[in-house]
Amino acid sequence: MIPLEDAVATLQMQGDAQKAAEMRKYHKVDRPYFGVANPVIDAAAKAWRAEVTLDERLTLASELWDSNIHECRIAAAKLLVQARIKPDDAAWRLIASWVPQFDGWAIADHVSSAGGRRLLAEPARLDEVEGWTRSDHLWTKRAALVMTLPWTKMNNPGPDELQARERILGWAADYTRDPAWFIQKAVSWWLRELGRHDAPRVRKFLADHGDAMKPSARKDASRKLPPA
Template sequence: METMCCMENEEQRQILQRFFKTGKGQYGEGDRFLGLKVPQTRMVVKEARLQVPLGEIEALLYSEWHEVRLCGFLLLVEEMKAALPKRKGIGQPDRRKEIADFYLLHARQANNWDLVDLSCSYILGTFLLHPLSDGSLPTRMILDSLSSSRNLWEQRISIVSTAALIKERQYDDTLRIARKLLHHPHDLIHKAVGWMLREVGKKDIEVLRHFLSAHHTSMPRTALRYAIEKMKPEERKRWMATSRTGNQIGRTNE
C-alpha cells in the first residue's frame, strides 16, 4: 500500500477518473484513483505474490483506492495459479476452494469493470474447471446465482468468468448465462455478453451463428456488434441488417 501511494500521479489520476466514469450518477461514482497504470500495479504484485495472507488481501480489497483493490484481486489470481495442478497432479483442491470462496465473499469489491475482467476468469472460472477434493467438479450454478444478483458487478462476473471455460471449448455455461443477461438494462453487461459470445465464435463460429440465429433480432445492438466483431464484413452487415433497430435498451452515459 505504501509503495503504491508513493507512485501517485495526478495527471494520470484525472485521466483514469474520466475513463472509469467516476462522476455523479455514473457507474463508477465516487471511485478514487492514485493514478497508477496497470503495469505498475502488476510490478507490486510480482514482488508480493504468495507472500500476503488472505486477511491482508481482504484489507486491500476494502481500500478506498482503486489500484489497491486491483492489487488485492491480482494477488488472489496468483494464489489460484499456485494451487493449480502441476502436470498430472491434483494441485491443492482445498486451497482452490478457499480462494474461490474468499473471492465470492468479497466479489462486490470488484466494483468497476477492470477489477472484474482482470480477476474473475482467472479465479472463479479457473476454479470451476478443476476437481474438488472429493473428485467432483464445482457446481456451475455459482454462475447462475451471480447472474441473478442485483449487483451489476456480480452479474458481470457471472458472464466474464466463463472466458476460462471457453478456452477449454466448454460453451454451454456461456450461452446459458448470455441468455439470462441478454436483456439486461446496462450497457456494461451488453458489452460483456457480446465479448464472451465473440470468444465462443473464435473457437467455434457455428456455435455462435446458432446462438445468433435464435437471438439476434432481440439482442441489444451493442451486444450484437461485439459478438460479430471478428466476422468478415459481409457477414457482419447481414446480421446487423436483419436485427431490429431501436432495441438498445438501457443506454447509459458511459
C-alpha cells in the same frame, strides 16, 4: 508478512497526481486513486506473491481490498491470479465475497481474471455462479459471464467442458433480454471470444437469440467471426 501500510506505500510512491485525477474522471467511481499504471501494480503483486505464504497472501489481498483504493483493489485481485493454488477454497471464498462490491468494470475484470482460474480448477463452483445470474446487482450479474470467459477459449473441449459451455450460453441467452449496456456488452464479449474457437456455435446462438440483442452488441459479437 507484508504490512498493509508497506504495500500501500509501495504503490502510492509510484503514483502520478495528474493521472490519478484523470482516472477518477474516467472510471466515475468515488474512491482514492494513486495514478499507478497496471504493469507497475502487476510487478508489485508478483513480488509480494514470492515473499509470502498462501495464508499471508490471502490476508494481504483482503486488507488491500478493504482499503478501497483503486490500485490496491487491483493489486488484491492480482495477488490471486494464479492457475494453481492449493488448497484454494479460501481464495475462492475471498474472490466471491468481493463480487457484490463491484461498482465498475475495471476492478471487476481483474477480479474476474482471478476468479476464472478458480472456476477452472473446480467447475462445480459454477453452481454458485449461476446464482449471480439472477442478481439485481448489475456487476454481479455481469461477472457470471466475464468470470467464465475461460470456457470460450478451449480449442478441444471435452464433454464436461462442452456441457459447462452450453450452461453458460443458456445464461447468455437469458441476458439478451436485459437492455443494460454492460450486460449486452458482456454477452457480445463472450460470444466474440467463443467465435474464435467455435464459430458455428456462435452463429447458431445469434440465429436463435440475436434479434433480442441490441444491434451494436450483435454486431460486436460477430465482429471476429470468419466468413461462413
